[in-house]
Amino acid sequence: MDFRESDEDQAFRLEVRAFVERELPADIRERVLDFQHLGREDYVRWQRILQQRGWGAPGWPVAFGGAGWSAAQRNIFDEECFTAGAPRQMPFGLSMVAPVLQKFGTPQQQARFLPRILDMSDWWCQGYSEPGAGSDLSALRCRAEVSGDGYVVNGQKIWTSFAQWANWIFCLVRTHHEGRQQEGISFLLIDMSSPGIEVRPIKTLDGGHDVNEVFFDNVWVPRDHLVGEEHKGWAIAKYLLGHERTNIAGLGNCKRFMRRLKEIASGSLKHGRPLLEDVRFRDKVVSVEMELLAHEWSLLRLIDQEGKGQGKGIEASLLKIRGSEIQQRLTELIMECAGPYAVPFVPQALEGDADIDTANGRLLNALAPHYLDWRKISIYGGSNEVQKNIIAKLTLGL
């Protein structure tokens, strides 16, 4: 055992910190730190800055243009980027479909799609959930029938994040209707400009629009957009869900929210003093910070374990649950900073137009919707209930 961060990792941390400080555009940083909504171009702009430096794909092997970092380095990179106010790198291309293409794709598919993921020439979205297939994902019914040199797709996807900005979608579709429900699923890449696709926005609690319904009405997909073997898509789906592990703990968000909580509580007044000096409030901040310390060390243990190929031990699902709870608690306390001033809400003011009149400024206007919006993180990507089932079944053998 040696609990010190290695010299190389420390040097790497400083290098990333200096880079982000220098290169992250101020307007983007401000919007991220103040919980405003980003536009498509903000994400693309930051991705291209990273890509220029060779850091566009932290999780990819070098052979595909990735940074080739260790899990520890990737964690440091995430932490530094998130706390400094960088936008998250959109995972749908980079961390979802790309690893799938690298493992199951043909050389042609890899050559065609991977470079365009790296510089975000393509914006990908994820066609997994359906109205009847959420936690029970393999109950999906969207179907693809063989037609000539391709497939005809009919059905519906839901909760598709940023489908309104995407020009590609990767989809789980049913190509075979017999046997277990996990069998007969295939993994298709679909051009969003194909005739027969309709995207309908879903307005959320916070007044925002990230998620959509996507409808497929006789959409033709060429056969070479099938990834891996026909009917064997479930294995690919599981590979994808299990692939991205470091971000599962949400540590970067936790740290950014904690930093902002302290800043906002210092700038808010209670009885004429900074709210952070109010013992009752400060104690709540302290308790979350203590949990955050333990959470970080759980993640460091997981990273070490996975780096050594040791499967057993701390479970990634536990980190997802804890990370979501800490983030949600932080969004709650951040909203509490605003007190009564969190109530009036102008949704348009979140979209980057500084001239819109809000009751108490753009920052306070954003805090309650951010709290509401963040309820989603214990629901998506396998709800916390599903994560607990996984722990009970797979880890504890119950």
Place this chain on the structure above:
Amino acid sequence: MDFSLNEEQQMLADLVARFVERQCDFETRRASAASARGWSEDNWTALAETGLLALCLDEQYGGLGAGAEEMLLVMEAFGRGLVLEPYLASALVGAPLLQRVGSAQHKEHLLPVLASGEIRISLAALEPQSRYDLCDVSCSARETQEGFRLVGRKSVVSHGDSADWLIVSARTCGAQTDRHGISLFLIDANSPGVSVRSFAGLDGQRVAEVQLDGVNVARDALLGPMHEAIEDLEWAVDRACFALCAEAVGCMDRLIELTVEYLQTRKQFGKPIGSFQALQHRIAEMLGLSEQARSITYYAAANLNGEQDDRARAVSAAKTLIGRAGRLIGQHATQLHGGMGMTDELAAGWFFKRLTVIDMSWGDGDHYVERYGALM
């Protein structure tokens, strides 16, 4: 003690239940929230016709002279219907406060038209820096030859844009956070120097920022004793909190019903998700919280018109527990609805948002734990 309704209370409960059933369906409410004032004129007229606007006024002004139990029945029903109209702000807080501290002339002039729904009145007590502290008043009122001149800003005034009259707390002497030196003034919202910016709250109800740029009022605009308004102000805010608690109880009950319906109908893994124990335990916890919320609200009702300290303690306890319960019930309900719980489309999310706003209105849990502690 008797926890069942007497005949008159049952009639009142039936009346408000009918109002909610007929006038407050979710889609109509959505349209009303999007209208210019953010609420429905039809509903307001209906509230006036049934006499509910005069619920807490004395009989001499056309009122029903009702007590805390009746306020509770009405607000609980309104919570179930997510009523948007400025009922709490005007009929349960503004008008009763005017009745308490207004001159005979004010009362004769305004209470009948408040009872008939022709006008509305809101209390403007918080400021941009005050947070929930009613004593933190920087808005000033200086004596002039004719009366007073008010300068300052009031924040998050419930339905301030629909109010024809405002009751404003202003400092007439002392330092910014002194209990002594606060006075109440009755201001015509259309007076020169008053500007009102209105915003929809998270829950769809309107709140306003009120700017007072040298508003001149006559001497008789002073309500109650000069410099010594804090106790009347606390009386009014305790009523507001109690009414919010009762509303929250209705919100919680309805939200739990909606969640149970969802658990019974939504299927995953071949069965209703309500058959999974993990979800059953979560909703059982919600039910426990809502029962606790109802109990503490009854306790507050029993003390609302009692001794000042008893009232303050009871309302502080209720508002604290209601805030916690509302937050947890809202969060659990969202989780149990899965993705659907995150949508604007479902009523469930709007109950969650209303409960969130109730927690943040007139003092959150920390505020009332502190107040209760000071009174122990």
